[in-house]
Amino acid sequence: MKGLLYQGTRDIAYGEAPELKPEDTRSAIVKMTACGICGSDLHIYQGHGFSDETGYCVGHEAVGEIVETGSGVSRFRAGDRVMISAAVGCGACVPCMSGNMNECDTHGGRCYGLGPGLQGVQAEYAMVPVADFGLARIPDGISDDQAVLLTDNLPTAWHGLKGADIHPGATVAVVGCGPIGLMAVEGAFLMGAAKVYAIDLVPERRAMAEAMGAIALDAGEAKAVIAEQTKGRMCDSVVECVGADPAIHLSLKLAKAAGTVSCIGVNQTMDFKFPMALAFIKNLTFRTGTCSVPQHWPELIPLVQAGKLAPERTITHHMPLSEGAEAYRMFDARENGAMKMILTP
Numbered sequence: 001m002k003g004l005l006y007q008g009t010r011d012i013a014y015g016e017a018p019e020l021k022p023e024d025t026r027s028a029i030v031k032m033t034a035c036g037i038c039g040s041d042l043h044i045y046q047g048h049g050f051s052d053e054t055g056y057c058v059g060h061e062a063v064g065e066i067v068e069t070g071s072g073v074s075r076f077r078a079g080d081r082v083m084i085s086a087a088v089g090c091g092a093c094v095p096c097m098s099g100n101m102n103e104c105d106t107h108g109g110r111c112y113g114l115g116p117g118l119q120g121v122q123a124e125y126a127m128v129p130v131a132d133f134g135l136a137r138i139p140d141g142i143s144d145d146q147a148v149l150l151t152d153n154l155p156t157a158w159h160g161l162k163g164a165d166i167h168p169g170a171t172v173a174v175v176g177c178g179p180i181g182l183m184a185v186e187g188a189f190l191m192g193a194a195k196v197y198a199i200d201l202v203p204e205r206r207a208m209a210e211a212m213g214a215i216a217l218d219a220g221e222a223k224a225v226i227a228e229q230t231k232g233r234m235c236d237s238v239v240e241c242v243g244a245d246p247a248i249h250l251s252l253k254l255a256k257a258a259g260t261v262s263c264i265g266v267n268q269t270m271d272f273k274f275p276m277a278l279a280f281i282k283n284l285t286f287r288t289g290t291c292s293v294p295q296h297w298p299e300l301i302p303l304v305q306a307g308k309l310a311p312e313r314t315i316t317h318h319m320p321l322s323e324g325a326e327a328y329r330m331f332d333a334r335e336n337g338a339m340k341m342i343l344t345p
Contacts, residue, residue: 001016001017001019001020001123001124001125002014002015002016002017002123002124002321002322002345003015003016003017003057003119003120003122003123003124003321004017004057004058004059004120004122004123004321004324004325004328004343005017005054005055005056005057005058006044006045006049006054006055006056006057006058007054007055008047008054009045009046009047010045010046010047010328010329010332012045012058012324012325012328013325014321014322014323014324014325017057017119017123017124018055018056018057018116018119020119020125020126020127021127022068022070022127023127023129024070024072024129025070025071025072025073026070026072026073026091026129026130026131026132027069027070027073027127027128027129027130027131028066028068028069028070028073028076028127028128028131028135029066029067029068029069029125029126029127029128030062030064030065030066030067030082030084030125030126030128030135031064031065031066031067031124031125031345032062032063032064032121032123032124032125032126032321032345033063033064033065033081033144033344033345034062034063034064034144034145034147034148034342034343034344035059035061035062035063035121035122035123035148035321035342035343035344036059036061036062036148036149036151036152036153036340036341036342036343037059037061037122037324037327037328037331037340037341037343038059038060038061038086038152038153039178039179039180039243039266040060040114040266041058041059041060041113041122041328042328042331042332043266043268044058044113044114045328045332046332048268049114049115050114050115050268051114051115051116051117053115053116055116056113056115056116056119056120057113057119057120057121057122057123058113058120058122059112059113059120059121059122059123060086060087060111060112060113060114060120060121060151060152061084061086061121061148061149061151061152061153062083062084062121062122062126062148062151063081063082063083063084063138063144063147063148063151064081064082064084064125064126065079065080065081065082066078066079066080066082066131066135067125069131070131073131073132074132075131075132075135076131076132076135076137080135080137081137081138082135082136082137082138083135083136083138083147083148083150083151084112084121084126084128084134084135084151085101085134085135085136085151085293085294086111086112086151086152086293087101087109087110087111087112087290087292087293088101088108088109088110088111088112088118088128088129088130088133088134089101089104089106089108089109089110089130089133089292090104090105090106090108090130091108091129091130091132091133091134092106092130093105093106096108096130096133097133098295099133099292099294099295099297099298100292100295101133101292101294101295102289102290102291102292103292110129112126122321122324122343123321123345124321124345133294134294136294136297139301139305140305141305142301142304142305143312145312145315145342146304146311146312148342149179149183149311149312149314149315149340150293150297150300150301150304150311151293152293153179153180153183153311153314153340154183154296154300154304154309154311155291155293155295155296155297155300156180156264156290156291157180157181157183157184157187157239157241157264158183158187158291158296158299158300159264159290159291159292159296160180160184160239160240160241160262160263160264160291161184161187161188161191161239161262163260163262163264163287163289164237164238164239164260164261164262164287165236165237165260165262165285166188166191166192166193166236166237167191167192167236168191168192168193168194169192169193169194170188170191170192170193170194170236170237171193171194171195171196171197171230171233171234171235171236171237172188172193172195172196172197172235172236172237172238172239173196173197173198173199173222173226173235173237173238173239173251173254173255174188174196174197174198174199174209174214174238174239174241175199175219175222175238175239175240175241175242175247175250175251175254176199176200176240176241176242176247176265177198177199177200177202177205177206177208177209177216177241178200178205178241178242178314178339178340179311179314179339179340180241180264181198181200181205181209181239181241181242182198182205182208182209182212182313182314183309183311183314184239184241185198185209185212185214186212186309186310186311187309188237188239189212189213190303190308190309193237195215196212196213196214196215197214197215197216197217197222197226197235197254198210198212198214198215198216198217199216199217199218199219199222199250199254200216200218200219201218201219202334204337205339206218208313208314215229219246219247219250222250222254223250223253223254226254230256233256234254234255234256234257234259235254235255235256235259236255236256236259236260237255237259237260237261237262238251238252238254238255238259238260238261238262239262239264240261240262240263240264240265241264241265242265243263243265243266243267244265244267245267245269245272245273247265248263248265248267248272249275251263252275252278252279252282252284252286253278255282255284256282257282257283258282258283258284258285259282259284259285260284260285260286260287261284261285261286261287262287262288263286263287263288264288264289264290264291314339314340315340315341315342316336316337316338316339316340316341317330317336317338317340317341317342318342318343318344319341319342319343319344320343320344320345321343321344321345323343324343327341327343328341
């Protein structure tokens with residue numbers, strides 16, 4: 001089986017992936033039809049991963065067709081076209097069965113492709129543990145491209161929006177206009193935001209946000225422009241989609257008094273200097289954390305089917321899995337507008 005293997009900093013290789021073995025009777029084997037490269041994968045590529053080991057298969061966004069199920073799998077069968085939740089829980093406790101794997105009672109939450117413990121899905125095949133709870137059939141009217149973005153990116157954006165306390169008529173800032181940030185821009189308008197500021201360092205990404213109706217700003221000018229346009233009131237809600245220390249600090253400055261900052265960018269800093277005095281004086285609400293993908297599917301799938309959300313507009317490149325190393329290089333360098341990369345075996 002071929003897959004993309006992490007060999008070290010900025011070294012992703014297409015080669016023989018570790019042999020797949022069902023974890024137990026609740027597992028399924030899925031043949032990949034499409035997979036995506038996430039910003040979290042880029043952290044790994046840049047040498048800031050979640051494991052010191054190398055040689056494991058990366059990736060946590062994928063869709064495909066089931067080719068084998070264990071005897072303990074009851075909801076799916078071979079031939080089903082499915083999307084894989086980026087993370088899995090134990091699948092047996094009440095929170096997991098309701099789709100909320102973040103509150104797994106057995107602390108059994110895992111994500112694909114962050115290390116050798118659960119091999120990634122940027123490969124020809126993937127092993128899905130607790131398949132009954134980590135898979136969903138791809139409904140009619142949902143393309144493979146849309147389904148890939150429903151495995152992580154779109155639910156993460158939605159999680160960030162819901163954590164930002166957005167209300168009809170709100171002024172919202174989205175910091176970071178990669179795929180998740182752009183989906184947050186679109187989702188903020190859907191939730192009733194009257195004005196959305198989209199902040200990014202890359203002109204092409206700002207242009208995409210403007211096409212969605214946002215007011216696009218460079219990070220260096222954002223605070224001054226928003227202060228002027230809101231007469232000092234600033235933003236009701238801020239969704240931070242970068243994870244870098246400066247982006248989080250900027251987000252806290254863009255929020256109004258008694259506003260909400262929802263931070264969904266991945267930050268691995270254990271000693272982040274949180275400006276507690278600023279948050280205290282402004283009476284801010286600050287939320288952060290990962291999303292539980294299946295929890296958001298019941299809301300998001302109908303919105304995508306109805307054309308209310310179009311996450312596929314963030315896709316910039318389709319490439320063969322065999323060219324995955326080049327796709328990572330392009331994504332890292334932002335070459336030719338590279339932003340959302342979809343790979344096919």
